[in-house]
Amino acid sequence: MEKQILYSLAVFIFGLIFLYLGGAGLVKGSSRLARAMGINPVLIGLTIVAFGTSAPELVVSIIAAFKGSNDLIMGNILGSNIANIGLILGISALIYPISIKLTLIKVELPFMISISILLLLLSQNLIIEHFEGAILFILLISMIIYSCYDAFKEPKEIEKEFSELVQVDRSYYKNILYIVFGIIGLSIGAKLLVDSAISIAQSLGVSQALIGITAVAIGTSLPELTTSVIAALKRESGIIIGNIIGSNIFNIGILGIISVLKPIEMKQHLLEFEFCIMILFSIILLPIMKTGFKIAKTEGLLLLLFYLMFLRFIF
Numbered sequence: 001m002e003k004q005i006l007y008s009l010a011v012f013i014f015g016l017i018f019l020y021l022g023g024a025g026l027v028k029g030s031s032r033l034a035r036a037m038g039i040n041p042v043l044i045g046l047t048i049v050a051f052g053t054s055a056p057e058l059v060v061s062i063i064a065a066f067k068g069s070n071d072l073i074m075g076n077i078l079g080s081n082i083a084n085i086g087l088i089l090g091i092s093a094l095i096y097p098i099s100i101k102l103t104l105i106k107v108e109l110p111f112m113i114s115i116s117i118l119l120l121l122l123s124q125n126l127i128i129e130h131f132e133g134a135i136l137f138i139l140l141i142s143m144i145i146y147s148c149y150d151a152f153k154e155p156k157e158i159e160k161e162f163s164e165l166v167q168v169d170r171s172y173y174k175n176i177l178y179i180v181f182g183i184i185g186l187s188i189g190a191k192l193l194v195d196s197a198i199s200i201a202q203s204l205g206v207s208q209a210l211i212g213i214t215a216v217a218i219g220t221s222l223p224e225l226t227t228s229v230i231a232a233l234k235r236e237s238g239i240i241i242g243n244i245i246g247s248n249i250f251n252i253g254i255l256g257i258i259s260v261l262k263p264i265e266m267k268q269h270l271l272e273f274e275f276c277i278m279i280l281f282s283i284i285l286l287p288i289m290k291t292g293f294k295i296a297k298t299e300g301l302l303l304l305l306f307y308l309m310f311l312r313f314i315f
Helices: 002-036 041-066 070-095 102-122 130-151 155-165 172-204 208-220 222-233 238-261 268-290 297-314
Strands: none
Touching: 002 041, 002 172, 002 208, 002 222, 041 070, 041 172, 041 208, 041 222, 041 238, 070 172, 070 208, 070 222, 070 238, 070 268, 070 297, 102 130, 102 238, 102 268, 130 238, 172 208, 208 222, 208 268, 208 297, 222 238, 268 297
């Protein structure tokens, strides 16, 4: 039993490494290729880069769906959204206070809260059907279109930010190789991660949802964590909150994509606890962000403590 768990843990870690490198390669190759083709860096940042940070959740969820591991899918998405706010925003704010733009409080954050509540309402019958998934996906596309429109209203400031984020490399073959190896890395990593997560859950006698909410969720959130910590260390805090809110909206959109392909069933306890925690974490951000239009270090510490309390409770 112990050997089996250790083996599964090793496979899980290798899966995380492949996922992280694959996601990074996909973002680097596709964003640089788009720049080389003359596509506006704002559009690249709001689509390719934003999607790239959620690519691990998407690929893991697709693999899990084909294996019929719905608990792992739901645990991964809910856990990632909770970790993004409690763990990643908490750590980032502890490094350097996060400045907040008014548009985030007026539009993006309320949209994230609204789509989270909508997901809860759609899930009351313990299944997300095809048409419900289509609604979530359409809302995701609508938000992307709005974000692009809003960003182009402040072209100089936003374009400078994304130009620094997306470097230019006109080597088409090199960028295509990055994309190909990125997709391969994501696929291998997701397969290893899902298989090992199922094995660990069986060996420990716990639910796949619990493994999804904790280990898998934190693992697939590594791109967001890396991006946010680097931005905080560089004191470029403006990109952090947009990255997290965008990622959470993308993650719910991922549930829409998966359920369009195959309806997702879920357990009652997810509705009664994890869903509510995800929404609560989202709502908590409103008063925090309105105090001086920033997330201070003390508030970051509170978010991190709330996240640790959540982990302690579910175990």
